[in-house]
Amino acid sequence: MKKHFSIYSIILILFMTSFSCQSSGDQEKKESSIDARVDSLLALMTLEEKVGQTVMYTSTWELTGPAPANGNNAYRAQQIRNGRVGGMLNVIGAKGTRSAQQLAVENSRLGIPLIFGYDVIHGYKTMFPIPLGQAASWNAEVARIGSEISAIEAASSGLHWTFAPMVDICRDGRFGRIMESAGEDPFLTSVMAKAWVNGYQGDDLSDQYSIAACAKHFAGYGFVEAGRDYNTVDISPNTLYNTVLPPFKAASDAGVATFMNAFNDLNGVPATGNAHIQRDILKGEWGFEGFVVSDWGSIGELLNHGFAEDSAHAAQLAMRAGSDMDMESEVYEYHLQKAIEEGKINEKLLDDAVRRILKVKFQLGLFDDPYKYCNEVLEKKNLLTVENLEASRDAARKSTVLLKNEKNLLPLSKDVNSIAVIGELAGSKDVPLGNWRAQANKNSAVSLYEGIKNALGDRTSVEFAAGYQLIEGNRTIFDTLNFAEDDGSGFKEAIRIAKRSEVVIMAIGEDCFQSGEGRSQADITLKGRQLELLEKIAQVNSNIIVVLMNGRPLAIPEVHQIAPAILESWHAGSEAGNAIADVIFGEYNPSGKLPVSFPYVTGQEPLHYDRKSTGRMVPENDQYDMVFWSHYEDAPNEALYPFGFGLSYTSFEFNNLEVIASENPGKITVSVGLKNTGDLEGTETIQVYIRDIAASITQPIKKLVDFKQIRLLSGQEDRISFTLDSSDFGFYNPQYQYIVEDGKFEIMVGNHSNNLISQTVEVKF
Numbered sequence: 146m147k148k149h150f151s152i153y154s155i156i157l158i159l160f161m162t163s164f165s166c167q168s169s170g171d172q173e174k175k176e177s178s179i180d181a182r183v184d185s186l187l188a189l190m191t192l193e194e195k196v197g198q199t200v201m202y203t204s205t206w207e208l209t210g211p212a213p214a215n216g217n218n219a220y221r222a223q224q225i226r227n228g229r230v231g232g233m234l235n236v237i238g239a240k241g242t243r244s245a246q247q248l249a250v251e252n253s254r255l256g257i258p259l260i261f262g263y264d265v266i267h268g269y270k271t272m273f274p275i276p277l278g279q280a281a282s283w284n285a286e287v288a289r290i291g292s293e294i295s296a297i298e299a300a301s302s303g304l305h306w307t308f309a310p311m312v313d314i315c316r317d318g319r320f321g322r323i324m325e326s327a328g329e330d331p332f333l334t335s336v337m338a339k340a341w342v343n344g345y346q347g348d349d350l351s352d353q354y355s356i357a358a359c360a361k362h363f364a365g366y367g368f369v370e371a372g373r374d375y376n377t378v379d380i381s382p383n384t385l386y387n388t389v390l391p392p393f394k395a396a397s398d399a400g401v402a403t404f405m406n407a408f409n410d411l412n413g414v415p416a417t418g419n420a421h422i423q424r425d426i427l428k429g430e431w432g433f434e435g436f437v438v439s440d441w442g443s444i445g446e447l448l449n450h451g452f453a454e455d456s457a458h459a460a461q462l463a464m465r466a467g468s469d470m471d472m473e474s475e476v477y478e479y480h481l482q483k484a485i486e487e488g489k490i491n492e493k494l495l496d497d498a499v500r501r502i503l504k505v506k507f508q509l510g511l512f513d514d515p516y517k518y519c520n521e522v523l524e525k526k527n528l529l530t531v532e533n534l535e536a537s538r539d540a541a542r543k544s545t546v547l548l549k550n551e552k553n554l555l556p557l558s559k560d561v562n563s564i565a566v567i568g569e570l571a572g573s574k575d576v577p578l579g580n581w582r583a584q585a586n587k588n589s590a591v592s593l594y595e596g597i598k599n600a601l602g603d604r605t606s607v608e609f610a611a612g613y614q615l616i617e618g619n620r621t622i623f624d625t626l627n628f629a630e631d632d633g634s635g636f637k638e639a640i641r642i643a644k645r646s647e648v649v650i651m652a653i654g655e656d657c658f659q660s661g662e663g664r665s666q667a668d669i670t671l672k673g674r675q676l677e678l679l680e681k682i683a684q685v686n687s688n689i690i691v692v693l694m695n696g697r698p699l700a701i702p703e704v705h706q707i708a709p710a711i712l713e714s715w716h717a718g719s720e721a722g723n724a725i726a727d728v729i730f731g732e733y734n735p736s737g738k739l740p741v742s743f744p745y746v747t748g749q750e751p752l753h754y755d756r757k758s759t760g761r762m763v764p765e766n767d768q769y770d771m772v773f774w775s776h777y778e779d780a781p782n783e784a785l786y787p788f789g790f791g792l793s794y795t796s797f798e799f800n801n802l803e804v805i806a807s808e809n810p811g812k813i814t815v816s817v818g819l820k821n822t823g824d825l826e827g828t829e830t831i832q833v834y835i836r837d838i839a840a841s842i843t844q845p846i847k848k849l850v851d852f853k854q855i856r857l858l859s860g861q862e863d864r865i866s867f868t869l870d871s872s873d874f875g876f877y878n879p880q881y882q883y884i885v886e887d888g889k890f891e892i893m894v895g896n897h898s899n900n901l902i903s904q905t906v907e908v909k910f
């Protein structure tokens with residue numbers, strides 16, 4: 146016979162343990178007290194209640210995936226009352242989350258609180274630059290502060306958990322979700338991953354404004370074939386272990402509370418059903434103690450992959466593989482209990498999943514006060530504040546990358562007489578908000594046009610013309626975009642104002658809904674007639690500053706040819722226009738560096754700087770001009786703008802690289818002189834790359850291992866040092882063992898991946 150406890154006696158047990166640990170103030174004791182509380186609660190739970198904790202529902206009013214089969218609200222509410230649901234997504238707002246929480250806490254037998262998750266990817270109400278843009282700052286503080294503020298806004302609106310950061314390595318510009326990543330490099334992505342996790346989670350998950358983070362999508366999602374979203378991923382163990390997994394390991398080491406698995410098939414085993422990565426590596430080797438949530442419907446999709454025979458089979462495969470919570474597949478809900486009763490799944494696996502889920506709920510403090518995040522006063526107070534907007538503006542400035550600046554056209558003097566601001570994107574108050582815009586108010590960003598006017602006041606004539614037409618019809622996170630049939634009717638006015646202005650500022654690139662989930666493109670050149678208009682404008686005014694707005698690297702060699710100055714602003718968030726104007730008028734000297742390589746043509750994708758040498762590298766002096774080298778006949782091998790590239794309004798010079806193998810075996814000290822040789826104060830990012838000249842598994846021709854940002858006054862010099870150790874020189878073998886091999890290494894230092902000075906050293910570990 147099942148034992149029934151009154152809700153009050155249970156709450157008493159849980160509170161008593163909480164009380165005794167709070168006085169200790171010691172993290173370890175707190176953890177073990179949480180473990181004890183989890184165990185005592187688990188011991189009280191029925192099989193149905195345990196399965197319930199693994200079930201996650203969406204609120205049906207805001208879908209972020211295909212509609213669930215059983216989205217009936219009355220049925221779902223009853224399931225929550227019955228304690229058959231562990232978490233919800235897309236329930237938002239202090240009021241909404243409170244009423245959903247009441248269903249669970251005040252009606253279910255054990256009163257276990259729900260956990261509320263939401264995609265707070267680059268802001269909640271105040272939008273920050275898209276993650277790819279934040280990564281372009283090469284500044285961990287930008288990422289940390291942005292996610293800390295997002296956490297404050299989300300926590301004040303009832304949310305406990307964000308489905309961020311996405312730490313997938315993305316090196317194919319065709320893949321729409323590259324905008325949500327930190328780009329192509331495992332080291333840079335790892336730095337950003339740690340900062341994002343720290344920002345969301347703070348020092349203690351139980352703090353009022355901390356929310357649980359989620360490292361996603363585990364694993365390999367950025368390597369979908371041909372950049373097509375949800376497609377197959379077939380990569381070697383070498384790529385999986387050395388390129389894909391390191392940022393996830395960094396997130397796990399930073400204490401991320403949860404992981405999300407991925408939609409993709411990974412080397413023949415769908416990620417959601419992949420015990421090797423979820424159980425052996427994540428929960429085994431890495432000792433990850435949080436829980437893994439599936440991606441939307443990904444347990445159900447095990448059928449589509451041809452991996453599970455039916456939903457019952459999918460439930461067994463996913464649970465065995467270590468997927469703890471089922472987001473919207475309704476597979477655990479309907480099949481897990483039976484699988485356990487029939488002995489197809491060991492109940493211990495379910496207990497482990499539930500223990501992990503409960504632990505995060507305890508860590509968040511939800512058992513102490515399930516309504517602590519549902520505070521309408523805080524919700525009013527903490528959203529879209531002046532301080533939050535100022536932080537967003539600062540992040541946007543720091544994320545901007547100066548790609549070209551011929552004849553020092555930039556920074557522009559505020560004494561300029563007349564400016565023509567051109568482009569549909571320049572007038573948009575919506576595009577800069579980006580793709581994953583959570584609860585941002587539509588059309589709430591500062592447009593580029595507004596930003597320019599704000600900076601100049603009345604003293605300069607600033608005229609605007611949209612010029613080209615890019616998109617027509619609905620623009621939302623779900624809708625397929627309609628590219629406009631541009632009849633060129635806007636060209637005339639754009640050319641007219643360009644002709645009579647001293648300077649043209651023209652925004653081109655992409656709508657924010659051209660990138661993001663389900664937004665892959667086979668062609669990453671400019672859409673519509675943007676380029677044609679740029680060419681026409683250049684014929685009447687050569688002082689053109691191009692401002693790019695985009696969520697992926699673009700193939701834009703023609704733009705590079707035509708425009709003397711180019712600024713990459715990504716989708717820069719709520720304060721976009723003001724921030725870009727800060728850079729244009731020199732209030733901020735640009736310091737951003739590309740986190741992805743920009744190709745000349747789409748066909749170069751996937752393009753990344755850390756490629757292998759091949760047996761047939763193009764020789765520097767090919768005296769016979771032969772074809773037998775690894776190259777294209779119709780495009781360069783190199784990037785138009787390489788990884789790590791970004792200019793400043795001042796100039797820097799590197800000198801005297803010193804590489805010293807210290808007495809401590811395997812430690813290398815690298816130091817380099819840096820001088821600001823220009824007229825302005827500015828920030829440079831010193832990047833350190835290594836190459837293992839010969840290894841038992843071939844290594845990339847260069848690999849980023851460290852970087853630092855230094856601010857120098859005009860004429861100022863400094864010496865910057867780095868210490869590298871064995872963790873920088875090794876790699877994982879196909880057995881997932883980290884090995885370090887003695888031998889010769891080339892150490893390279895510079896300000897982008899194609900501008901490096903180097904020395905070769907022999908290292909013994």
Ligand code: BGC
Pocket residue numbers: 209210234264308361440441662
């Ligand atoms: C995405 C996830 C997201 C989830 C919930 C899925 O389609 O792949 O990244 O967190 O939806 O909205």
